[in-house]
Amino acid sequence: MPQLTGLHVYPVKSTYRLSPTDARVEPWGLAGDRRWMLAGPTGRAVTQRDEPTLGQYRVRPHEDGSLTITDPAGARVHVPAASAAAGDQAAQGDVFGTLFPAVEAAKEVQVWLADRLGDVRLLHLDEPATSRQIDLAHARPGETTSMADGFPLLLATTASLDALNRHLAADHPGDDRRAERLPMERFRPNLVVSGTAPWAEDGWHRIRIGAVEFRVAKPCGRCVVTTTDQESGERRGPEPLLALGRHRRFGKKLVFGQNLVPERPDGVAGDDLGTVRLGDEVTVLEEGPRPEPDRRR
Numbered sequence: 001m002p003q004l005t006g007l008h009v010y011p012v013k014s015t016y017r018l019s020p021t022d023a024r025v026e027p028w029g030l031a032g033d034r035r036w037m038l039a040g041p042t043g044r045a046v047t048q049r050d051e052p053t054l055g056q057y058r059v060r061p062h063e064d065g066s067l068t069i070t071d072p073a074g075a076r077v078h079v080p081a082a083s084a085a086a087g088d089q090a091a092q093g094d095v096f097g098t099l100f101p102a103v104e105a106a107k108e109v110q111v112w113l114a115d116r117l118g119d120v121r122l123l124h125l126d127e128p129a130t131s132r133q134i135d136l137a138h139a140r141p142g143e144t145t146s147m148a149d150g151f152p153l154l155l156a157t158t159a160s161l162d163a164l165n166r167h168l169a170a171d172h173p174g175d176d177r178r179a180e181r182l183p184m185e186r187f188r189p190n191l192v193v194s195g196t197a198p199w200a201e202d203g204w205h206r207i208r209i210g211a212v213e214f215r216v217a218k219p220c221g222r223c224v225v226t227t228t229d230q231e232s233g234e235r236r237g238p239e240p241l242l243a244l245g246r247h248r249r250f251g252k253k254l255v256f257g258q259n260l261v262p263e264r265p266d267g268v269a270g271d272d273l274g275t276v277r278l279g280d281e282v283t284v285l286e287e288g289p290r291p292e293p294d295r296r297r
Contacts, residue, residue, distance in 0.1 A: 002282035004209055005158065006184060006192025011059040011067060012122070013037035013147050014047040016230070017185065018059070022277040025212045025262050028128040028144045029152035030190055030276075032061050035128065036079075036105075037147040038113070038120045043094040043102075045147065046120050048225045053233040054117075069113075072233070077112040079105050083126040093123050095147060100125070100132040123147075129271070134261065138217040143261055151217050151259035155201065156189040163198035164256065167243045178239050185230040186240070187222070187256055193282050201258045203290040210280035212273055213263040221253035249294045 008017045013034045024031040038046040038054070048054050056072040065081030082088040082103045089104040104110065105122040113120055125131055125147050134143045134151060145152045165181045172178040184192055191209065193201070204216045222244055229236050244254035262273050 002157075002193050002195040002284075004191060004276060004278055004280040004282060005194040006189065007276065007278055008188070008190055008192075009033045010188065011036060011061050012057070012069070013045060014051075014054040014225075015057040015059050015069075016055055017188070018061075022275050024275050025273045026128070026271045027152070027262055027264060027273065028132075029146045029148060029262075033153075033190065034146040034148045035125050036067070037093065037095075037123055037125075038117065039091070039093060039123050040121075041119055043092045043099070043123070045093070045095045046117070048228055049223060051117060052228045052235055055228060055230050056233045069109075071116055077109055079109050079122065082106070082124040085126075088124075091121065091123050093125065093147065095132075095149065098132060098150075101127065102131070134217070138259075139261055152262060153190040153214070153260040154188070154220055154257050155191040155193060155214075155216075155260055156184060156187050156257040157196045157198075157201050158184070158192060158194045159196050159198045160201065160256065161187075164240060164243060164247070167247050168239060171243055171246065172239075178237060180236075180239075182240055183230075186226050186228070188225065188230075189257055191260070191276070195282075199290060203287045204258065204284055205288055206263070206284075206286040207260075208283045208285055209276045210274065212276055213265070213285065214260040215263055217259045217261050219250060219253065219255040220257040220259050222256050226256070247293060250291065251294065255293070 008019050009030050011032055040046055058070040060068045067079040070076045082105050084103050091102045091104050093100050093102040102123040102125050110121055132144050134145050207214050226240055227235050248255045
């Protein structure tokens with residue numbers, strides 16, 4: 001029986017993960033997931049695509065909504081909670097051309113980050129219920145997301161990762177660096193599911209994890225972040241993008257994992273849609289045929 005075996009939250013977009021044993025699900029994602037991000041002067045998100053060392057920054061959230069950020073050298077800064085209601089500086093965030101209102105972190109935080117990362121600002125999404133509509137090609141009006149790339153949650157399965165690692169080994173016999181076994185952390189999922197067949201998730205339309213239901217919105221197209229060692233910040237070469245291009249190309253997308261949107265149960269109001277926990281059973285509620293990847297080389 002499939003079950004949830006990995007759970008990850010990224011308090012600041014593109015920074016190091018937290019791996020709790022349980023997490024509350026909100027309409028726009030896991031509680032505390034990617035409600036903050038670094039942005040350049042125009043508000044455009046700064047991620048590991050631009051700066052791979054971002055993954056070396058550790059973030060610890062506090063109950064009052066503040067954060068502690070620790071840089072790779074161990075220096076720390078406290079980030080007070082920020083909101084428009086408290087009078088914090090308004091800003092405009094930009095993730096892949098989607099613009100949305102946000103607020104800036106305190107000035108001393110901005111100075112600390114700029115000393116380390118250049119011309120960046122730390123932004124907070126304090127109104128996720130109304131700020132950022134998901135692409136209506138894959139969502140309903142009023143469904144929003146955090147500062148994630150496009151969707152509230154990302155799911156991956158261990159069986160599919162095993163299959164991809166087998167492809168790497170077969171594609172690069174004798175080349176230990178290119179054939180190195182990839183850990184799941186390279187793909188930065190929120191939810192990791194074990195106990196499935198490889199690529200079973202390609203055919204899922206709706207699932208339930210514990211008591212929380214999700215709609216599978218679309219496959220996740222992958223980028224250069226997957227080539228970045230999440231423990232060292234080092235770019236490790238062209239894999240797994242080459243392998244995804246050979247074995248998991250769907251049109252122009254190199255696919256690994258599925259984007260999810262939480263479903264609000266009938267009669268449930270508010271932000272709390274339930275809690276997912278490690279060990280929860282994963283039930284496929286609706287599925288269809290799995291599409292075949294484009295095998296052209």
